[in-house]
Amino acid sequence: MIRFYEIAPFVPITYTYEIDKIHYKAKSAYQEIMVIENPQLGKMLILDGIVQLTEKDEFFYHEMITHVAMHAHPNPKKVVIIGGGDGGTVREVLKHDTVEKVYFVEIDREVIHVSRTFFPTVACSVDDSRVEIHCMDGAEFVKKTARDIDIVIVDSTDPIGFATSLFTEGFFNTVRQCLNNEGFFVTHTESLLLHKNIVIEAQQALRKSFPVVDIYTAPIATYPGNWWAFAIASGTLDPRVMKRPCTVETRFYDNEMHSHSFLPRGFYEKLMTGKLTW
Numbered sequence: 049m050i051r052f053y054e055i056a057p058f059v060p061i062t063y064t065y066e067i068d069k070i071h072y073k074a075k076s077a078y079q080e081i082m083v084i085e086n087p088q089l090g091k092m093l094i095l096d097g098i099v100q101l102t103e104k105d106e107f108f109y110h111e112m113i114t115h116v117a118m119h120a121h122p123n124p125k126k127v128v129i130i131g132g133g134d135g136g137t138v139r140e141v142l143k144h145d146t147v148e149k150v151y152f153v154e155i156d157r158e159v160i161h162v163s164r165t166f167f168p169t170v171a172c173s174v175d176d177s178r179v180e181i182h183c184m185d186g187a188e189f190v191k192k193t194a195r196d197i198d199i200v201i202v203d204s205t206d207p208i209g210f211a212t213s214l215f216t217e218g219f220f221n222t223v224r225q226c227l228n229n230e231g232f233f234v235t236h237t238e239s240l241l242l243h244k245n246i247v248i249e250a251q252q253a254l255r256k257s258f259p260v261v262d263i264y265t266a267p268i269a270t271y272p273g274n275w276w277a278f279a280i281a282s283g284t285l286d287p288r289v290m291k292r293p294c295t296v297e298t299r300f301y302d303n304e305m306h307s308h309s310f311l312p313r314g315f316y317e318k319l320m321t322g323k324l325t326w
């Protein structure tokens with residue numbers, strides 16, 4: 049039995065996965081791309097040694113990174129997705145009939161190609177006519193091209209290497225400029241359990257550009273630390289309040305999950321004022 053060892057970024061923890069088969073392994077211009085078969089989780093996409101998705105649980109992440117902001121907005125028409133080369137977030141965004149345009153900004157075209165080949169149920173919407181694919185750095189796209197946007201979603205790799213451009217104050221500020229008044233920004237900010245400082249620092253940085261900043265979480269069992277935190281920010285609207293009921297087909301996200309996913313306000317305050325130690 050061969051095994052894959054994932055060394056979790058930033059913390060001294062290693063996860064072990066048994067491999068039934070290596071479907072694909074190659075280096076792109078940006079990273080090593082690997083697709084393996086695990087007997088329990090199905091196919092897994094791994095970039096530079098870090099698990100990006102598994103067939104079994106990808107819906108938790110893709111639904112939660114997408115539908116909270118999409119339902120907190122009254123009428124999302126233009127959406128920018130940065131990263132997300134597997135196509136899972138594109139699939140979820142396009143479940144909303146309001147959407148007219150998706151700017152899909154993935155730096156590495158090979159990831160899209162590999163996902164089309166090995167994860168057809170995840171990449172199933174990337175060739176939809178409403179999707180405009182831009183293979184470039186998402187921070188550059190937001191600075192130079194994005195205007196009049198309703199939702200910006202960062203579905204990137206961890207804040208390492210070329211993904212670090214997506215976690216800076218400067219980037220958050222340019223995102224604010226490209227959003228409409230009722231627009232939302234969402235990004236993943238790692239695990240609340242293992243990467244508490246990253247979660248807090250992202251909130252603090254976002255508060256410099258956005259008046260409304262919050263955290264919601266979801267269980268992503270195959271990401272290190274499992275208890276995954278998403279930062280959500282806007283110029284005016286409260287992301288805890290749904291502007292439209294959930295009518296799209298989902299497995300995990302629904303009306304009740306929307307409010308359930310936000311940290312209770314007391315707990316959020318304790319987190320942000322340094323009163324929680326672990």
Ligand code: SAM
Pocket residue numbers: 078095099100101109130131132133134153154155156159184185186187203204205206210211212213214236
């Ligand atoms: N759900 C995954 C996670 O959180 O582990 C992310 C999956 S998706 C495959 C991540 C994608 O972000 C990768 O394909 C990577 O190439 C892309 N990416 C990283 N930095 C980027 C940047 N600065 N601009 C555009 N895409 C970027």
